[in-house]
Amino acid sequence: xxxxxxxxxxxxxxxxxxxxxxxxxxxxxxxxxxxxxxxxxxxxxxxxxxxxxxxxxxxxxxxxxxxxxxxxxxxxxxxxxxxxxxxxxxxxxxxxxxxxxxxxxxxxxxxxxxxxxxxxxxxxxxxxxxxxxxxxxx
Numbered sequence: 001x002x003x004x005x006x007x008x009x010x011x012x013x014x015x016x017x018x019x020x021x022x023x024x025x026x027x028x029x030x031x032x033x034x035x036x037x038x039x040x041x042x043x044x045x046x047x048x049x050x051x052x053x054x055x056x057x058x059x060x061x062x063x064x065x066x067x068x069x070x071x072x073x074x075x076x077x078x079x080x081x082x083x084x085x086x087x088x089x090x091x092x093x094x095x096x097x098x099x100x101x102x103x104x105x106x107x108x109x110x111x112x113x114x115x116x117x118x119x120x121x122x123x124x125x126x127x128x129x130x131x132x133x134x135x136x137x138x
Contacts, residue, residue: 004105006031006068006098008112009039011133016054017043024137025064031108032056033097034070071100079103083120091116102129111136 005028012032015021024030032040037060042053059065076096083091083099095117102108103124109131112118121130 004029004031004108005131005136006033006101006108006110007036008098008110008114008117009036009094010113011111012036012040012056013043013054014113014133015137016052017046020137021059025059028136029066030064031066031068031101033068033094033101035097036094037067039094068097068101071097075100083123086123087116087119089116091120095120099124099126102126 007024007030009032012021015024037056040054040056042051044050045052056065060067076093079100080091080096083089083096092114095112095114098110098112099117099120102110103126109129110117110121110126111131111133113133118130121127
């Protein structure tokens with residue numbers, strides 16, 4: 001089975017900040033949902049405090065990163081209601097779209113640094129579809 005990885009915005013931003021995005025892209029087939037892609041704008045350099053812009057377009061153009069289209073509103077809305085009813089917490093649209101993709105495709109796995117997204121995977125019985133960044137980059 002060929003594994004495909006949907007990576008959440010917080011993970012991509014962190015990888016840019018520690019200069020490890022390229023090494024991840026060399027090792028895995030990486031996907032972002034359209035919403036996640038649009039969320040990734042910048043990070044603040046911890047040493048200088050300067051805002052560093054993030055431009056993922058070159059990776060997309062070189063086909064090193066693929067963008068998944070936004071999901072149907074009903075699919076995302078139903079998933080949001082299920083998660084929020086069960087967990088009594090709100091979950092972001094980017095994570096919802098990522099989770100909705102892994103629900104419907106056995107080859108997709110999801111990497112997020114958002115605690116609620118990880119809890120939601122367990123709540124939905126999808127724990128085995130989550131992967132830690134630590135495991136991905138060693």
